[in-house]
Amino acid sequence: MSKKGQLLLLAVIVLASAVLYALSVLKYSHPRAVLVRDYIQAAEVVQLARVWIKYNLNVSIINQTLLSFYQLNKTYHLNIPLLTYTISSDTLLDFYEGYCNYSVVFRTNGKKYVKVVVYYEYYYCGSYFRRIGAEEVLVYNYTLLYYHVYEGPWGRLVLYPQLIDIYHNLDLKYLGKGSWILGVPANMTWMLIDRYEIPIKVGG
Amino acid sequence: MRGSIEAVFIVLVFAVYSVLFYQIVFSSIERDYAALENRIFAYVILNYYTFNESLLLKYYNLSNIAYLKVVEYPGGTISFEKGDPGNCVFIRFVYIRSDSNYTLFEIGVRP
Numbered sequence: 238m239s240k241k242g243q244l245l246l247l248a249v250i251v252l253a254s255a256v257l258y259a260l261s262v263l264k265y266s267h268p269r270a271v272l273v274r275d276y277i278q279a280a281e282v283v284q285l286a287r288v289w290i291k292y293n294l295n296v297s298i299i300n301q302t303l304l305s306f307y308q309l310n311k312t313y314h315l316n317i318p319l320l321t322y323t324i325s326s327d328t329l330l331d332f333y334e335g336y337c338n339y340s341v342v343f344r345t346n347g348k349k350y351v352k353v354v355v356y357y358e359y360y361y362c363g364s365y366f367r368r369i370g371a372e373e374v375l376v377y378n379y380t381l382l383y384y385h386v387y388e389g390p391w392g393r394l395v396l397y398p399q400l401i402d403i404y405h406n407l408d409l410k411y412l413g414k415g416s417w418i419l420g421v422p423a424n425m426t427w428m429l430i431d432r433y434e435i436p437i438k439v440g441g
Numbered sequence: 442m443r444g445s446i447e448a449v450f451i452v453l454v455f456a457v458y459s460v461l462f463y464q465i466v467f468s469s470i471e472r473d474y475a476a477l478e479n480r481i482f483a484y485v486i487l488n489y490y491t492f493n494e495s496l497l498l499k500y501y502n503l504s505n506i507a508y509l510k511v512v513e514y515p516g517g518t519i520s521f522e523k524g525d526p527g528n529c530v531f532i533r534f535v536y537i538r539s540d541s542n543y544t545l546f547e548i549g550v551r552p
Contacts, residue, residue: 246451246454250454257458257461257462261465273479275479275480275483276479276480276483276484277479277480277482277483277486277532277534278534279483280482280484280486280534281486281534281535281536284536285537288538298539301539301540304540305537305543306535309543313533313535313545314533315534315535387487391483394487396488433490434490
């Protein structure tokens, strides 16, 4: 290579180095992060559905909370997609057996985005007497199966939420996998909710 | 012989600059961006109803975030704050309880 050619090559190397340096400064001068639509948005929608179920799919509550949710979405840039929903509930609450099936499905662009199912069923299996204070109280004994199902970007998730005896007068024993033994005192006020405050009604 | 060495040198210079150019100009999600860790907090939302300090501290330590603030509304009471928000990029999410009652989570990461 002639001296002229070598000088030209050197000039090209210097120019290329300067261009690369300028590019690197331009490109890395600002921190970057990806705000992806991921599990968190779907989880927020699951919680919204749980609030609706807590209030027995009351239309007024649904409208108020949905409006509030969309306002929060705008205020905090939550990145929640535009949703349509369908709700359904199927309930049979007899003394000897019963079930309750709540379902909320959210769709975005016609595709299923999140589905929340809250289900329980119970069966009467006898009675016994229990001493509460000075008196003997008749207690109805039930087996109870209680679970939530959440379908979303994570796939299918089954939860067996903890149950809470509000007035501390039930006999409540957890057997595992959502199965409970429940003793309900006759003629006493009681209240059973899950950890998300969804009420559970047993025995009609 | 001298011409061959020069040719190899030119090819090497060209290759090095091509790689540098690619590295600088073309972005890669894995290499150039910090993905905001939210899956761990999706788990928190799905599994909890109340958020005490020890629970939040546990998940703050488990995740690779720089800042976490939890605010209860109505009222705007800060129930938890940990880390330094300086130079962070934020993602916010809410845990709705009713039309006016919700918990706001603010996660900050430093890319």
